[in-house]
Amino acid sequence: MKRAVIIGAGIAGLATALRLGRDGWHTTVVERAPARRSSGYLVNLLGPGYDAAERLGLTAALATHDVGLFTTVLVRADGRAKLTVPSAIAEAALGERAVSLFRGDLEATLYAAAHDRTQIRFGTTVTAIDQDTDGVRVMLSDGTTQEADLLVGADGVHSATRTTSFGADHQVDLPYIVGAVPLSHPVADVPEPSATTFIGPGRTAAVVNLGPQRSSAFFTYRCTDPASELKRGPVDALGTAFGDLGGGVPDVLHHLAQNPAAAYFDAVSQVIMPRWSTGRIVLLGDAAWCVTLFAGHGAALALAGADQLGAALQRHGDDVPSALLDWEAGLRPEVTRRQAHARRGMLQYAPPSRFHVWLGDLAIRALTLPALRRLLQRATR
Template identity: 80%
Template sequence: MKRAVIVGAGIAGLATALRLGRDGWRTVVVERAPGRRSSGYLVNLLGPGYAAAERLGLLTALSARQLGLFTTVLVRADGKPKFTVPSAIAEAALGKRTMSVFRGDLEAALYEAVRDRTEFRFGTTVTSIDQGADRVRVVLSDGTSEDADLVVGADGVHSATRRAMFGSGHRVDLPYVVAAFPVGHPVAGVPESSATTFIGPGRTAAIVNLGPRRSSAFFTYRSADPGSQLRRGPVDALGAAFGDLGAGVPDALRHLERDPADAYFAAVSQVVMPRWSTGRVVLLGDAAWCVTLFAGHGAALALAGADQLGAALERRGDDIPAALTEWEAGLRPEVTKRQALAHRGMRQYAPPSRFHVWLDDAAIRAITLPGVRGLVRRGIERTSR
């Protein structure tokens, strides 16, 4: 039986453990945190990500947790509506093979699917990785070691596996901060079953009100010094950046003050590498190619990457390095495209000027026109393949 050590218990790591476990591998998942973590921002599964979720057998579990489509109201700073984008527009643009869920619910579905197929080592880190021609020895912080055929570094944008095996210099830090967190109650100031979105120069605030335990907030803004923002903490930094807004933002910020531990609050970075594997060690997900929240598709790429990795390993049998090379050649074009799209997303989420805000508003209004709607859907279908 082949053995794999997977570093990281996020979406990429859990999906890899699920796929390899179903293919007969013995897997050990090593996670620095003392237990599973969750976060409240929405992820969209479409294209390869939806297909991977289907092949991994996740759709039934996720269907009970999916958020569905909702009306979006573009608002001014004081909360007054500019215009509305009905949910039917999103449905027409995205098609049927798409699903929106909270990241934490996707991780929970993966964990439930894999918990009896893998061994978890929470509160544990990798001390060293030494590989020979046929095996890799992984020494862990709990004093144990594992001999494996494959090591998968799925430990995120700040990957220790990447630093240990590939060195530093692969993370590209960008002048933006993002925050997302669940709001446990219906959000005051946002109509039920809808979202309000404010987009202004250098910042975006989106509040989704889908009822108890289904509502969330998303913020992003440009900052010349993201590190200083992180040191301030989410309550202070977001209050200063968005405290002047209406339309659900005050209620969301009050919730954050009561429970800041639930917030995902981070600087924005991409990871750009010339190669994702060396010998029998491979990086997957944000550790290898972080595309940022501006590009979307991060969760979808993690699922697709894990599923396609399993398929390549199955085809190549014992020739693991050849399987890793084949896998990367197949996936890299999609990753490259998503990373390029992230730069467009930065301009959309943090427009440089009021003129750019006006241009974006005009583009969004155009989507509501029947003829343009069809063009948008065909464009989404092409970029989702």
């Protein structure tokens, strides 16, 4: 039986464990965190990501977590409505073969599907990696050593596997901060089910109210020194950047102050690599190609990448290095397209001026026209 060690128990790692486990591999997932995470922001699975979920047998389970379509209201700084974006706009962009859900629900679905097929070792890190033509040797922090035919680094944008095996020069830091705050309660100033979005020069604040345990907020802003912002922590940094806003934002910031550990708070980075594998070691998901939240396809690419990796390994049998090169050749064009889309999308989430905000509002108004809505559908697939 072939053996694989997978570093990271997020979407990419669990999807890889599920796919390889179904193909007859013995897999071990190593996760630094002491337990599975359960929070997160909204993600969309469509295109190759939805196709992969279908092949992995996940669509029925994912459908139970689908938040569905909802209206978004663009608001002014004080929370007053400026423009209503009907749910038909999202429907046109996503299409029929799509599901929208919270990242934590996607991870929970993957965990439920994979945990009987793999061994997951929480609170464990990799201390050393060694490989030759016959296999990979992975030394772990608990003192054990794993012998494997394949090592998959799916440990995120700050991947230690990438640094150890490929060097430290592949993460491109961008001048933005992003924060996502899960909310256990509905937000009073945001009607249910709907979202409000404020877009101003250099920043965006969105609050989604879908009811108890199904609400969240998303923040992003441009800054000159992301590292200094991260040192301040989410309460101080997000409070300073968005404390002047009205509507549902004050409620979100109050909730954040009560439980800052539940928030996702990080600088925005892309990972640009000339090659995703070396020998029997391969990177997958954000560890290999982080497209950023601005692209909106990170989860879908992780699922598609895991599924296509399994297919390539099946095609090539015992020739793991050739399978990895074949897999990358098939997936890289889509990743490159999504990374370019994300760089363009930064102007949407953090417009450089009020004029750009006005242009964005104008574009959104235009999308309410049926003909332009059809163009949007083709452009976002």
